[in-house]
Amino acid sequence: MKKEIKHTFFFPHPKAIVWDYLTKPELVSQWLMENDIKPIVGHKFKFRASPAPSIDFDGICYCEILEVVTLKQLSYSWKCSPTDNGHKIDTVVMWTLTPKDNGTELNLLQTGFKEHENEMFYMAMNNGWAKNIEKLLQKISSN
Amino acid sequence: MKARTIDAFQVIADPSRRQMMHLLSKDSMTINSLAENFDMSRPAVSKHIKIMYNAGFISIKDIGRERYCTLKQDGFNELQDFINYFDKFWTNKLNKLQSILNNKSKK
Incomplete structure (x- = not known):
């Protein structure tokens, strides 16, 4: 049983391109969700996905940029499903980019349950x- | 406190309920013997039990004159469903990013 979410992907592209796809709203929306992200610490934004009624998820993720190390690391808070006392899911998503074999390794870590x-x-x-x-x-x- | 509308995350947010589940994780217990471990009124204990029961964390079985509480997997599964959902979610999304970037390099 998992307590955190971890994924590693490799892209045969320079890290600047991968970074753009993590931080530019029009590029992020192509693969992730509609958003108003800006890689500036403290910037608050939302992701809008399709709702998932089976887990009582309305499809909106409330985020705030926590850390930006240009071309290397990006992290933001990731909160979903508002309840009377906060959010059901209150986690942190962290992206790490590492140059490797003529490309970029991208690591995703979602923690903070x-x-x-x-x-x-x-x-x-x-x-x-x-x-x-x-x-x-x-x-x-x-x- | 409404017993019915509480979801799995709210169920486990309460320290007394977590303590009850820890006790039950060792053994099935009667409501009376469970209540002995807590400095709260019997109705308060019953309310917590009802909340856990409604959310699928425990089952209740009448044996003789006693009511036995047993830990049940369903409530925990609901917590796990959340993690599984987002795990799959990221896999799908990252696959999509990969195919976008791969197409890009072909051009």
């Missing part, structure tokens, strides 16, 4: 209990 959420993911991952409980229930039932 709340500590107690991580804790529960971990607990759910611990499948051992399910079996133990089943056994116990059988014991109780047969009494």
Whole structure:
């Protein structure tokens, strides 16, 4: 069971091109979502995707640029599904560009699921209990 | 506090409920024995149990005169669905970026 999201992609292109596709709204919207991104720390913007009713996601991601290291690293907050007390998903998306083999390696890391959420993911991952409980229930039932 | 409208993320946001689930992760427990671990009224405990039950985190079974609570996977699955959704989401989007950039270099 996962607690963070990680992806690595390779592009046979210079990092300046990949960087443009991460930071220019008209290029970002070609592959990701409609947006008003600007690579300036503190800039607040939104991504608009199709809603996913199955997970109660309205399709809007509320973001704020947290870090910009031109051509190397870009991170922004990524919050979705507003609730009465904040957002259901309150995470950080971090992009890292590394020159490699006549191209650019792009790493995506989405972290920051709340500590107690991580804790529960971990607990759910611990499948051992399910079996133990089943056994116990059988014991109780047969009494 | 409405018991019905609470989603999985809100269920686990409460420390008492997390504590209850930790206790239940070791063993099924009766509502009474669960309540003994908490310094709160019996109705308050019942309310938390109802919330966890409605969100699919526990099941309740009557055995004799006792009600047994058992941890259930469904609630946790809802949390996991979120992560899986975004995991797949990024894979799809990055594949799209790759094909855009690959077409670009051909020109």
